[in-house]
Amino acid sequence: MTHHETKTTTRIDARTARLRIPLTTAGAGLLGLATGWRSAAAQEPTPVTLALDWYPNANHAGIYLAQAQNLFSAAGVTPEIYTPADPTTVLQTVGAGRDDFGISYQTEVLLARAQGVPVVSVAAIVQVPLVVMMTLTERGISRPADLRGRSIGTTGLASDEALLSTILQADGVGLGDVEIVNVGYDLLPAIASGRVDAVTGTYWNHETLIADREGYDVSLLRFEDWGVPAFYELVLVASEETVAQRPEIVTAMVAAMGAGYIAAAADSAAALAALSAASPDLDVELETLAIPLSAPTWVDANGEFGVQTAERWDAYGGWMVANGLIPVDFDIEAAWYPGAGVAPAGTPLATPIG
Helix, strand or coil: HHHHHHHHHHHCCCCCCCCCCCCCCCCCCHHHHHHHHHHHCCCEEEEEEEEECCCCCCCHHHHHHHHCCCCHHHHCCEEEECCCCHHHHHHHHHCCCCCCCEEEEEHHHHHHHCCCCCEEEEEEECCCCEEEEEEEHCCCCHHHHHHHEEEEEEECCHHHHHHHHHHHHHHHCCCCCEEEEECCCCCCHHHHCCCCCEEEECCCCCHHHHHHHCCCCEEEHHHHCCCCCCCCCEEEEEEHHHHHCCCCHHHHHHHHHHHHHHHHHCCCHHHHHHHHCCCCCCCCCHHHHHHHHHHHHCCCCCCEEEECCCHHHHHHHHHHHHCCCCCCCCCHHHHCCCCEEECCCCCCCCCCCC
């Protein structure tokens, strides 16, 4: 399929639609909401698969709490939630129809679509960037200009060099002024051992907590503070076919996840319990800290889950075009669908109870 053909088959209306669940909806209110949804899902719940981007962690807390509180079945779906043996294949399996839904990243969705993979972002799970540059505080790096003559470890992702180039240029430094070393995902060991002076690819709600636990004093540089447009870190994806032919399943999935994330933000102990029950190997000590730290990222400024905007997609997509990551004629609008959380007016799913 050519890119032009992809564009013409994925134009979706209702660009301003979004899921609205009050931030205060939790506990007994959510149980009422779930009960109300049952009449909106009169038939047996539809089995679906949800492929995660990584092993269960704080970023998935709302999914597992929704499962534990039966919010998915109340909305009309029963997801099989699993971590693929190779999480980098999520977009391919979803695009090919082998999985119904997947968790991925805004950057990766755009890169995949540029390669003809027919996936669509149907909800933003994490509203802000989590990825940061991390360095030991003792290195004295407080701004990109301080990286001149230093070594920087990257994960090797296609977007790493573009991120680095942007923040360096924003502070008067070029890529030629630094040494780039591919360290894979051995990020904290790379700076702790002195192999490199800084690393990209770390999450401020994960690796920084590990660093603190291991006794390292670290400092962070946020890419969005130095010229990189803000982006959605995690998104829920479905295939073009699913969005076009089974919108009610997408609606149910997003609504249930939204209720789960709102509940997780309101009750981190319940979220941790659900996450722990689903993942026996969970680092409970780490996720006890990460869940409340992450909770504000699950909703936008209005306390809404799942919201995506044209401004965010256009700005970040434009940055990717400018950095040669996607083609200049790329159809950014076709990559996302914000209507997934909308149920027919007057239904219990559209009007939360509680």
